[in-house]
Amino acid sequence: MDTAATPLTKYKMFIGGEWVDAASGATFESVNPYTGKAWALVPRAGPADVDRAARAAHKAFTEGEWPKLTATQRGALLRKLGDLIAPKAKLLAEIEVRDNGKLISEMSAQTAYMAQWYYYFGGLADKVEGAVLPSDKADIFNYTRHEPLGVVAALVPWNSPLLLTAWKLAPALAAGNTVVLKPSEFTSASLLEFMKLVQEAGFPPGVVNVVTGFGPETGAPLVEHPLVAKITFTGSDATGQKIYESAARGLKRVSLELGGKSPNIVFDDADLDNAVKGAISGIFAATGQTCIAGSRLLVQRSIHDAFVEKLVAFAKTAKMGDPMSTDTQVGPITTPPQYKKVLDYIDIARGEGATAALGGAKSADFGEGYFVQPTIFTGVKNTMRIAQEEVFGPVLSVIPFENDEEAIAIGNGVVYGLAAGVWTQNIKRALTMANRLQAGTVWVNTYRAVSFMSPFGGYKRSGIGRESGQDMIKEYLQTKSVWISTATEVPNPFVMR
Numbered sequence: 001m002d003t004a005a006t007p008l009t010k011y012k013m014f015i016g017g018e019w020v021d022a023a024s025g026a027t028f029e030s031v032n033p034y035t036g037k038a039w040a041l042v043p044r045a046g047p048a049d050v051d052r053a054a055r056a057a058h059k060a061f062t063e064g065e066w067p068k069l070t071a072t073q074r075g076a077l078l079r080k081l082g083d084l085i086a087p088k089a090k091l092l093a094e095i096e097v098r099d100n101g102k103l104i105s106e107m108s109a110q111t112a113y114m115a116q117w118y119y120y121f122g123g124l125a126d127k128v129e130g131a132v133l134p135s136d137k138a139d140i141f142n143y144t145r146h147e148p149l150g151v152v153a154a155l156v157p158w159n160s161p162l163l164l165t166a167w168k169l170a171p172a173l174a175a176g177n178t179v180v181l182k183p184s185e186f187t188s189a190s191l192l193e194f195m196k197l198v199q200e201a202g203f204p205p206g207v208v209n210v211v212t213g214f215g216p217e218t219g220a221p222l223v224e225h226p227l228v229a230k231i232t233f234t235g236s237d238a239t240g241q242k243i244y245e246s247a248a249r250g251l252k253r254v255s256l257e258l259g260g261k262s263p264n265i266v267f268d269d270a271d272l273d274n275a276v277k278g279a280i281s282g283i284f285a286a287t288g289q290t291c292i293a294g295s296r297l298l299v300q301r302s303i304h305d306a307f308v309e310k311l312v313a314f315a316k317t318a319k320m321g322d323p324m325s326t327d328t329q330v331g332p333i334t335t336p337p338q339y340k341k342v343l344d345y346i347d348i349a350r351g352e353g354a355t356a357a358l359g360g361a362k363s364a365d366f367g368e369g370y371f372v373q374p375t376i377f378t379g380v381k382n383t384m385r386i387a388q389e390e391v392f393g394p395v396l397s398v399i400p401f402e403n404d405e406e407a408i409a410i411g412n413g414v415v416y417g418l419a420a421g422v423w424t425q426n427i428k429r430a431l432t433m434a435n436r437l438q439a440g441t442v443w444v445n446t447y448r449a450v451s452f453m454s455p456f457g458g459y460k461r462s463g464i465g466r467e468s469g470q471d472m473i474k475e476y477l478q479t480k481s482v483w484i485s486t487a488t489e490v491p492n493p494f495v496m497r
Contacts, residue, residue: 009040011188013049013212014195016056017205022213023048030189033101033332034323036368040098042188045213050180050221053209057151057178058227060206066178071126078122078173081201085115088197092162092190094324099187100158101332101370102286103323110163117166117468120452121174124473128175137497139487146477148176149253150229153222155243157235158184158334159289161191167456167467168232168255169208175476177230180209182222186335188212215239220246228252230476234291236390237416237461244464255465255475257291257457259390260418263411264294264447265401265433268303270423271445276310278423278447279396284318284374285448287331288394289338291462292419294447296387298407301400308378308398312358315374320363332370333393339370342393346375349386354397355379382410390416404429412438417459421447440466 008029012019021027022043029038043049060066069077085092093107130145154168161183172179183191191210198208211218223231223246230253233243237258247254264282266275282294299307323331333339339362346360359373372394380387380397387397401407411420420439424430434442440458443449450456455469466472491497 006039008038009189011040011042011192011212013043013045013053014192014199014208014210015049015053016059016209017199020049022046023052028185028213030099030186031336032098033334034366034369036370040189042185042192042212045211045218047217047221049211049213050218050225053180053211054151054153054222054225054227056206057180057209060204061148061150061178064206065204066207067176071128071174071176074174074176075122075125077201077203078118078125078170081197081203082115082118082122084197084200085118086112089115092193095190095193096161096187097323099189100161100334101323102159102289102334103328103331105326105328106286110160114163114166116452117170121170121473124171124470125174128473128477130479133481139485140497141484141486143482145480145482146175146474147480149476149478150177151227152177152179152230152232152476153182153225153228154179155182155219155222155231155233155235156184156191158187159286159291161187162194164234165191165194168234171467171473172232172476173203173207175473177476178207178209180211180222180228182211182213182219185212185214223247224250226250230254232465232475233257240463253475255457255467256463257465257467258418258461258463259392259416260291260293260458260462261296261388261390261414261416262292262294262419262421262439263296263298263407263437264421265298265407265411265423266300266303266307267407267422267424267426267429268300269425269429271425272303272307272310274445275423276307276314278421278445279311280314280318282421282447283396284315284330284394287333287372289334289392290448292441292448293392294419294421295391295396296382296410296414297396297398298401298410299398300407301402304398304400308357308376311398312376315358315376318374320371320373321366330374330394332366333372334370336370338392339372342372342391342395345386345389345391345393345395346372349377349380349384349395349397352384352386353379354384354386357398359394382413388414404432408433408436412436415461418457418462419443
């Protein structure tokens with residue numbers, strides 16, 4: 001019997017249109033969260049590799065084919081990339097599942113859907129228009145044009161690498177920028193695989209580059225590189241703050257999509273069965289590893305006990321297991337540090353006096369996998385750490401409220417403002433809550449809906465800027481004002497016109 005271990009899949013970075021190892025030759029392992037075992041080797045980039053990628057992107061922006069392309073031609077390349085995704089969507093989804101442990105059903109849907117961002121922004125590329133401005137000065141023609149920024153550094157998280165790459169890459173390229181992508185060190189493989197499609201689509205060398213590695217030796221040099229004009233980042237608010245501070249020293253543009261502690265609010269007039277499903281979707285889908293997780297469930301006190309009973313009964317039916325299986329509903333935590341963090345927060349919640357109505361421990365049923373039981377805490381007050389701090393795991397805090405005003409106060413009573421859910425049959429209440437909740441996205445009688453056509457981003461510490469939608473392309477453009485004199489004689493040169 002052959003007992004040799006399966007050899008690790010070896011990946012290379014994509015820089016300047018070439019597949020390359022790290023300059024040092026160093027690599028690191030990518031671990032499957034379901035098995036707890038390494039399955040791939042990824043280049044461990046350092047400052048020299050980052051510099052090479054930034055210079056390749058800058059050269060592609062200033063020389064060669066890319067700046068000569070019309071906006072229509074750029075759009076055609078993006079649409080071609082979208083066409084190439086469908087035949088590879090299943091493969092890309094399987095690689096993501098090996099890397100991040102999320103469900104194959106969700107990752108397959110995401111990798112297929114992400115093509116829409118490339119179609120949408122491919123179509124938008126040549127719809128960016130300047131304007132002819134009225135002038136209060138005689139003999140002057142004044143107009144504006146919108147131009148790309150230059151090299152964009154895009155830092156992508158581990159929970160949905162390819163979908164969130166599309167949110168950044170598609171508009172950046174549509175606007176005419178070049179890009180250096182840096183995936184999480186926990187989930188680099190799918191993005192490197194995706195670069196094969198970028199290459200096949202025909203993007204000129206250096207327009208899209210990928211460097212892989214760790215924050216201090218790869219991420220920080222990329223953020224600080226003098227040739228980078230803009231940074232777009234999705235991740236924790238603590239890391240986002242550091243990036244913002246670094247960007248400020250270089251006067252770089254930033255877009256930051258950061259953490260959340262979103263309220264999912266259930267009123268006593270809601271369709272309770274649907275609200276239970278919405279609560280489950282908000283926290284246990286994606287194993288709670290999503291910035292929009294509805295991790296605070298606010299339930300009107302008059303229905304609190306009955307609703308919690310329904311919620312726990314439904315949550316108990318969730319099937320944990322192999323994320324590659326289409327009937328699995330809850331998979332593992334993606335990374336060892338996150339696994340420890342989630343378990344630590346469960347201990348913190350108990351220490352604060354919360355009661356675990358469901359779960360509240362790691363699961364030992366899956367060998368070395370990073371599994372945490374779906375957990376529901378009751379008796380939670382909004383001042384507790386479990387209600388204020390982002391857990392990023394399958395841990396739900398149930399908080400009772402009396403009336404609309406208290407629901408709004410509790411809902412807004414955190415430093416975050418990424419999303420919120422409202423469950424009610426009262427249209428007046430729905431509109432009022434949507435108006436008053438401090439969140440970049442408010443869902444009414446649904447949860448976790450996103451689209452390439454709709455802007456997404458946060459209030460407060462949940463971020464700066466928006467992703468998706470028509471206006472978002474402006475995040476990757478700068479405005480130039482052009483003045484042309486038609487006068488036959490230059491007026492007094494010592495006086496400002």
